[in-house]
Amino acid sequence: AAGVIQSPRHLIKEKRETATLKCYPIPRHDTVYWYQQGPGQDPQFLISFYEKMQSDKGSIPDRFSAQQFSDYHSELNMSSLELGDSALYFCASSPNTGELFFGEGSRLTVL
């Protein structure tokens, strides 16, 4: 069965650079979530989209933005990267039944 696909799996950037993470949800899932998981921490909710509209916003820094496109894939854009942005970024999709289906994550390392 198709799963949530995230790309790239690994990304290395320097401070003040920009990074873009992509997420391709499971077909027919209408909600996409972005989570950030720092080392030894629980996943922190960043932002979610329902039917291509932003539905909820969590602890997403102003330097970050996200959108969901007409094909339902989502992109998380991160600018002016800081060392503290180094984390695993998970995308999850949901068919609105309550369960989240997570991708394998994109590991961002900021040097």
Next chain:
Amino acid sequence: DQQVKQNSPSLSVQEGRISILNCDYTNSMFDYFLWYKKYPAEGPTFLISISSIKDKNEDGRFTVFLNKSAKHLSLHIVPSQPGDSAVYFCAASTQDTGNQFYFGTGTSLTVIP
């Protein structure tokens, strides 16, 4: 402020015995709870859920218990298998927060063969 807490960062259990993972929450408005399992280098995988109208939900070897008065839920795995070794996250949500899920910090379970 951590609204969902898993106070045991790790747990070791013998194969065949019961594993009990605990989770506490502070927001009495939470009405839907989930457990996720995570292997290294993989995303969390959904295991089992329970809504606040129930106090127990069972799926094979996995059972989740909810005690609303104590704001506590637990995941029981019986019998435990070495393949169950992973990090387990509990998560909670409420209609008031829309689709936002709050995660605990995770418990690393090791099942010893």
